[in-house]
Amino acid sequence: MVQEPLFPELPDCAPTQAPVPIVPTRPGQARLYKPVRNQVEMMMRDLDSLLPEDHLARAVWAFVERLDLSAFYVPIKAIEGEPGRPATDPQALVALWVYAIADGVGKARHLDRLCHEHDAYRWLRGGVPINYHMLADFRVEHGPALDDLLTRILAAMAAGGLVDLGRVCQDGVRVRASAGAASFRREARLKQFLAQAQAQVSRLAGELAAELEGDAVAIEGPSRRQEAARLRAARERQERVERALAELPAVQGAKKTEEERQQARASVTDPEARVMKMPDGGFRPAYNVQLASQLNNQVIVGVSVTNRGTDGAEAPPMLEQVKERNGATPSDYLIDGGEATLRTIEELSRGGVKVYAPTKPPRGNKRDQAEPRPTDTLAVADWRVRMGTEEGKAIYRERGMGECVNARMRQHGLYQFVVRGLPKVTCVVLWMVIAHNLLRWMALTS
Numbered sequence: 001m002v003q004e005p006l007f008p009e010l011p012d013c014a015p016t017q018a019p020v021p022i023v024p025t026r027p028g029q030a031r032l033y034k035p036v037r038n039q040v041e042m043m044m045r046d047l048d049s050l051l052p053e054d055h056l057a058r059a060v061w062a063f064v065e066r067l068d069l070s071a072f073y074v075p076i077k078a079i080e081g082e083p084g085r086p087a088t089d090p091q092a093l094v095a096l097w098v099y100a101i102a103d104g105v106g107k108a109r110h111l112d113r114l115c116h117e118h119d120a121y122r123w124l125r126g127g128v129p130i131n132y133h134m135l136a137d138f139r140v141e142h143g144p145a146l147d148d149l150l151t152r153i154l155a156a157m158a159a160g161g162l163v164d165l166g167r168v169c170q171d172g173v174r175v176r177a178s179a180g181a182a183s184f185r186r187e188a189r190l191k192q193f194l195a196q197a198q199a200q201v202s203r204l205a206g207e208l209a210a211e212l213e214g215d216a217v218a219i220e221g222p223s224r225r226q227e228a229a230r231l232r233a234a235r236e237r238q239e240r241v242e243r244a245l246a247e248l249p250a251v252q253g254a255k256k257t258e259e260e261r262q263q264a265r266a267s268v269t270d271p272e273a274r275v276m277k278m279p280d281g282g283f284r285p286a287y288n289v290q291l292a293s294q295l296n297n298q299v300i301v302g303v304s305v306t307n308r309g310t311d312g313a314e315a316p317p318m319l320e321q322v323k324e325r326n327g328a329t330p331s332d333y334l335i336d337g338g339e340a341t342l343r344t345i346e347e348l349s350r351g352g353v354k355v356y357a358p359t360k361p362p363r364g365n366k367r368d369q370a371e372p373r374p375t376d377t378l379a380v381a382d383w384r385v386r387m388g389t390e391e392g393k394a395i396y397r398e399r400g401m402g403e404c405v406n407a408r409m410r411q412h413g414l415y416q417f418v419v420r421g422l423p424k425v426t427c428v429v430l431w432m433v434i435a436h437n438l439l440r441w442m443a444l445t446s
Contacts, residue, residue: 047126050119057099057120063438064095068152071145088128093138095124101435106413106428108136139431143423146430151325153437154301158326162444163299167395168330169402170292170302170318170339172311173409176416177273177285177425184265184275184285190245193268197238204231243271254309270420276309287417287425290314291433292322293405295334295398299440300405300433301326305426311338316347332356334399342380349379356396359387408436 051057072090099120100111112132114121157163185193208227244266251274252261267273273285288309292302302322306314315335323329332354335344340357348355361369370388372381386392406414412432417425 047123051123055120056102057124059442060099060102060438061095061124063441064091064098066156067094067149069094069145069149071148072142075141088130088134090138092124092126092128093135096121096130096135097139097431098435098438099124101412101432102439104411104413107418108132108139111135140419140424140427143427143430146427146434150303150430150434150437153434153441154299154326157299157437157441158328160445162297162441163294163301163326164296165294165301165322165326165328165330167295167332167334167398168292168301168322169295169334169399170290170315171336171399171402171406172288172290172314172339173406173414174276174278174286174309175289175414176278177270177287178417178420179267179270179273179285181275181284183267183269185244185268186263186265187245187248190241190248190266190268194238194241194245197234197241201231201234201238204234237268240268240271244268247271272307272422273420274307274309287422288314289414289429290318291402291405291409292318293402295401297440297444298401298405298408299437303429303433305422305429307422311336312341312344315339315344319348319353329353332395334396334402336399342376345383346377346379349383354386355379355383356387356392356399357383358396359384405436409433412436 069090072094076087076090078084078087096111096115100106100114105111105114109132111121112130112135115125115130116122154163204227208224208231211224211227248264248266251266252264255261255264265275267285270285273287275283276286276288278284278286288306288311290302290304290306290311291300293300302318302325304314304318304321308314315333319330319333329351330353333348334356335348337358337360340355340359345355345357359369368388370384372384376384387396409432412435414429414432417428419425419428
């Protein structure tokens with residue numbers, strides 16, 4: 001049966017020749033959506049709609065709102081009823097730095113850029129005036145307030161049952177300072193630098209004073225502002241050299257021989273930094289950061305920063321700080337071999353604290369490592385016997401949790417300091433510890 005066409009009156013549309021091959025589309029032929037950047041858009045949105053309800057920035061702000069930050073408001077001179085421009089709320093600055101450290105941001109310029117570009121930081125900022133000078137100064141100008149804030153956070157966590165000083169571990173880490181090895185000079189060279197710096201300051205001060213009085217008119221050359229900046233830089237260099245000379249006796253006092261004392265050097269970049277042996281075996285300018293952490297919850301309960309290159313005397317003052325800051329005494333205290341001197345064991349054992357630290361094998365292996373020596377005190381003898389038991393060894397293996405705390409602090413930026421001087425370095429470490437403890441607080445209560 002032959003099927004009739006549906007519309008016989010229409011002409012046949014069947015192709016009479018081979019199809020034309022498709023030519024690849026060229027840019028001038030394609031229909032595209034191209035960027036138009038001068039188109040005016042009306043965007044109706046607020047900062048609060050930028051972040052989801054479960055964002056970390058909201059959690060940080062909620063915890064910061066619960067903190068007593070009254071000490072950060074004391075230096076503010078702009079008050080109601082008096083002239084002056086309003087200041088940026090310290091609560092916003094605290095929240096920004098805590099969130100930045102948790103995010104691995106450790107530089108004020110980087111944080112300033114994020115406050116203008118990143119939605120989470122813009123939300124925390126809330127439209128208040130921000131610049132990197134303000135952020136950098138705020139980070140290092142509130143040492144006592146930061147120390148008190150850490151104590152208050154620990155007290156609040158203890159009230160909620162999150163801090164238990166049953167077993168505490170202390171561990172130290174040497175962190176690279178913001179100074180180069182070439183900045184360390186001996187006393188003779190430092191005195192030469194000081195004379196040169198004083199001469200430069202006198203010359204620049206005289207030139208600036210003569211220009212201000214009209215005795216010298218510079219047709220070509222730096223402006224008065226540039227001259228003042230050069231004078232300020234010269235005075236700062238002179239102050240650094242003077243501080244390096246002032247630190248030199250402390251460096252010499254740490255040396256054992258007279259020859260080493262004569263070769264002692266101090267840095268003209270960061271006078272309080274010291275050359276220390278680093279974990280990789282090299283020697284570089286650094287600071288010694290000591291952390292005491294609770295093992296079961298990994299909450300940091302004590303922190304100190306020194307420029308001593310050895311850990312032999314760091315444990316007793318840290319234990320006293322832990323007692324004072326937390327209002328309780330740990331029952332077990334774990335330290336590493338560098339901190340476990342006989343004098344340290346004796347001091348830590350006072351007050352009923354059990355010390356867990358590795359013992360050194362006797363010379364010649366003539367006696368058991370856990371066997372007390374004839375010259376041992378009662379506390380040292382108990383420590384040797386304790387570390388010879390399987391229970392003592394099992395407890396000391398828990399010290400690995402303290403290494404986890406150090407690893408977390410590395411993630412927060414504790415690998416090289418970008419500020420100089422022991423007070424500023426201590427402030428930076430306190431910020432990291434506060435951010436770490438707030439994150440632990442959130443994790444333990446979620």
